[in-house]
Amino acid sequence: MTSDQSEHTLSDTEENIMEATHTALLKHGYADLSIARIGDELDGSKSSIYHYYESKDDLLITLLEFTVNKFESALDAERSQNPAETLKQLIAKLLVPDPPEDDYQFQTVLVGFRSQAVTNSRIRAQFTRVDERLADTIREILERGIAENVFEAVNASEVTEYILATINGGIYTRVTTDRVDAVTATHSMLVSYIDSELIQDAV
Amino acid sequence: MTSDQSEHTLSDTEENIMEATHTALLKHGYADLSIARIGDELDGSKSSIYHYYESKDDLLITLLEFTVNKFESALDAERSQNPAETLKQLIAKLLVPDPPEDDYQFQTVLVGFRSQAVTNSRIRAQFTRVDERLADTIREILERGIAENVFEAVNASEVTEYILATINGGIYTRVTTDRVDAVTATHSMLVSYIDSELIQDAV
The missing domain is CATH 1.10.357.10 (Tetracycline Repressor, domain 2)
Known part of the structure; x- marks a missing residue:
């Protein structure tokens, strides 16, 4: 993951993950955010998240x-x-x-x-x-x-x-x-x- | 404890506790601050702290x-x-x-x-x-x-x-x-x- 070091265009999948992360954050707050909860906003799929993001x-x-x-x-x-x-x-x-x-x-x-x-x-x-x-x-x-x-x-x-x-x-x-x-x-x-x-x- | 609701003059003991809290914060940071560690800066006495402060x-x-x-x-x-x-x-x-x-x-x-x-x-x-x-x-x-x-x-x-x-x-x-x-x-x-x-x- 080098998203913090270089600018790169996000793929559609990544953009969907970002929208899901945003939605999950608004629902649960930062402390209670988890990759499982972001997955819930993506039809329950956590695997695509782990493909792109480690944490x-x-x-x-x-x-x-x-x-x-x-x-x-x-x-x-x-x-x-x-x-x-x-x-x-x-x-x-x-x-x-x-x-x-x-x-x-x-x-x-x-x-x-x-x-x-x-x-x-x-x-x-x-x-x-x-x-x-x-x-x-x-x-x-x-x-x-x-x-x-x-x-x-x-x-x-x-x-x-x-x-x-x-x-x-x-x-x-x-x-x-x-x-x-x-x-x-x-x-x-x-x-x-x-x-x-x-x-x-x-x- | 109503220190956040009303202005009050701190006693000498309270001032000593504040100086100890400040010292302990600089040493340990917020996350690792504990009343025991503040006590360490007060010759190991925790009891006076509990007399004034609950948390x-x-x-x-x-x-x-x-x-x-x-x-x-x-x-x-x-x-x-x-x-x-x-x-x-x-x-x-x-x-x-x-x-x-x-x-x-x-x-x-x-x-x-x-x-x-x-x-x-x-x-x-x-x-x-x-x-x-x-x-x-x-x-x-x-x-x-x-x-x-x-x-x-x-x-x-x-x-x-x-x-x-x-x-x-x-x-x-x-x-x-x-x-x-x-x-x-x-x-x-x-x-x-x-x-x-x-x-x-x-x-």
Whole structure:
């Protein structure tokens, strides 16, 4: 299994396993997830899972990659838009004060999985990679906006990390505290930041 | 045990237990922490611990409170300063790209403990409370700066949540990924934000 080291396109079978893993996670949570339970979501077949994945961690590492792929494809469909709108949509998708139940559940699973990055180097490498990919996406939007004279000529790399840290902090707050209003305020401040600091003033 | 519901001053014995808990956590990590191991840091006496605390979670919930108290006392000693300097010091204490080993270890413990807030309502209530206290501190500094005409008349509550989410996201990034440069960039952007957006321009 090298899914955490190299990007590869998933086969239909692998995609079905990923959808089943996602469904099983929402039903049972991370602690009670088992390959048997993922098999239950695949007409009871565990053998195809074992063909591709050795462990629960393998499955979750690939699921993270799969989820980022889906997120980026959805965003790609909107790339023709104004960069400011694309950036606001990215933020609105990730930092949601009142997310649908399934999205919220999935975020809670990710927080549990991510906490293991502290001691597990494979999980740490995968979250490093996920954040790198999100940072690349944000940086590309910023650089396009700067090139198109939509955004001020800011330091795109620094602004990227700032936006990503704020999004990650907001999601973390949403999932680990009852401070929903804090998430609403953080989202609204990020949008204000784009409007007042990033977007060039009309001449 | 109602330490998570009401603020109370810790006795000397309780403070000793907290210091021992902190030491034992750094030695053994959260998963391997036990009341016996905390007792080892207290000349082997477990009985005083059981007098005050029923469980490991009780101890950690109180340790969190104790840590925030210490943090706020240290900051209080600097409150006479310019509000902009106080705010920068708060950020510099919390969001450290290259923290001392003990502080880093303690942050890793907190990430593990905080991930349980997803399913444990007592732990969730305590992290809600910790973030509320930090938010109150930031808001007070902002309000003082606005009153003293050091800061622009911003929406202090919204700016508070934005700063706190960015700090939390930065700490989370530091502990769960290898993206140290991202933390440096986030810290530097927060300082720029204070300088260019919060501090009033000299007239």
